Amino acid sequence: MMWLMYLLSYMDRTNIGNAKIAGMDKDLNLDSNKYSIVLVVFFVGYVVFEVPSNMILTRTRPSRYLPGIMFVWGGVTIAMAFTRTYEHMIGFRILMGVLESGFAPGVLLLLSSWYKSEEQSKRFAVYISAAILSGAFGGLLAGSITSGLDGAHGKAGWRWLFVVEGAATMGVAVIAYFVLPDFPSNTSRLKFSQAEIDLAIQRLQHNRPQVHTEDEAKLGHWKAFKLSMTNWRTWLFVVGYMAIVGSSTLSYFYPTLVKGLGYESTTAQYMTIPIFGVAFVVTALTGYFADKKSQWRGVILCAWMSIAMLCAIIICVVYNFKARYALLVIMAAALWASNGLSLSYASTTFGSMPNETRAISLAFVNAMGNLAQIYGAYLFPASEKPKYLKGFGVISGLCFTGAVSYVLLHVFLKGKKRA
Structure with a gap:
């Protein structure tokens, strides 16, 4: 499920390039400088909000937080289909960066909370493979959507690209809400039995000293941040x-x-x-x-x-x-x-x-x-x-x-x- 979520995340982030080729630059009067700005502003929100987002994630449930932000950014992707001006596109791209900022570091934290150190490289390789396959076939998929739906209901193909991929993102987010696990210490007993949860915690306790229970004392945000930045x-x-x-x-x-x-x-x-x-x-x-x-x-x-x-x-x-x-x-x-x-x-x-x-x-x-x-x-x-x-x-x-x-x-x- 996390692989599919990352695949859609990467496609939603990069489909702006496919939309440009399909005529978005002409419809929104984007020259090369404006298009570069549209690309770069995504990373403003993305970089600024990654750390605060993970600080929030440690105090909530990944099964709610990650699908929640995914559902909203899927809606923003659809909204981009109705953009009429360059300024509106800038706003949507900044908002997209803010929302997606919580996903990648959140998945990294979640994966590392379930697997031992000698098990993680394979899992991270699978995770990264979603971006690789998106690069290989994302353009072909986008080409099929933009050419096949161009002019449907009076809308350009690049607008349909945002609609289709945004709707897919929202649909997967709903499924992820019911499927995605939380941390071993607070995951739902409906997804794992108590014996499975205990086993997961014991495996990690044997592997590394810092494994956490639901009722343990938490560091303050500032102290945790200071410990990280001084390491x-x-x-x-x-x-x-x-x-x-x-x-x-x-x-x-x-x-x-x-x-x-x-x-x-x-x-x-x-x-x-x-x-x-x-x-x-x-x-x-x-x-x-x-x-x-x-x-x-x-x-x-x-x-x-x-x-x-x-x-x-x-x-x-x-x-x-x-x-x-x-x-x-x-x-x-x-x-x-x-x-x-x-x-x-x-x-x-x-x-x-x-x-x-x-x-x-x-x-x-x-x-x-x-x-x-x-x-x-x-x-x-x-x-x-x-x-x-x-x-x-x-x-x-x-x-x-x-x-x-x-x-x-x-x-x-x-x-x-x-x-």
Whole structure:
């Protein structure tokens, strides 16, 4: 259920690009600058409200909170279909960012509350795979909706895209309300038996020291926030994850980059599918292997970031179409695999923190990572085509920074365990 929720979350976030291609830019008189603003304002609310949202989540029930915000953002997505002005679209995108800000960090917290540290990498890989498959097939689905419903009831196809995907989001949110579990300490006895709940708590108590019961004393918001912000682990994970997400904005430009390799527009769309397909397989294998060798997560991350860095450097000096495409495939796989693994690595490292402090730390890492998408959106301007040396040069630097961050985490954490 969480996988499907994240898939729809990602599609609702990124369908603005499909709507633009289907004629939204003409209907709303959006030039390239206005469209960039429409994209970026989403992350204003998203970044600002992630930490407060997770602070709320620790004091409520995920089965109510997460489907609740999902239902509302589905309604906002439908409302975007009736937008008549650029200013209204800006408002809806900001509101969408505020509402979606609570979902990703909330799911991270919920997943890490049910699974042991050596079980989390596989689950986080499955979670991230929703975004990968959305990239592979979301455009094809959007194309079918916008072309098939264009003109129906006098509405443009891009408006129907928002209606259909928003309605699907609201429908899944209703189902999630009855299916999604809460934390082990407060989940409904209708979803799990008391014996199953006790077993879940015992498993985690054996695995890490901080497992919580429903009647335990809670830290104040400010104390939990202070504990998170003064922990060096939080900041090293922020640096590493910002490097990954900043580099991963490359995925927004796959069609543009593939077209720049010499393919026609239609062919370029289809040529992006193998990129996501390979990334899907590599991410799954990485998650499986990382759980088998959980003590080496930092080294695995360093290796993938180093591979992505080398690909970016080689792309800067090699201009053969097929070679560049192959390097894009490898680099995408390395970055997507790093994304899921970095989140599970952070989650297991924060496992010894008090519950609300852990929630804040996870949300802060995710928020700062998404902040990197703002500057990442400007890495591949049209003026740089077809080589895009600036973009790949910056990505190589980001990957180097990420590799150093994760190898330092591995060394410091391993040294602390020995001490």
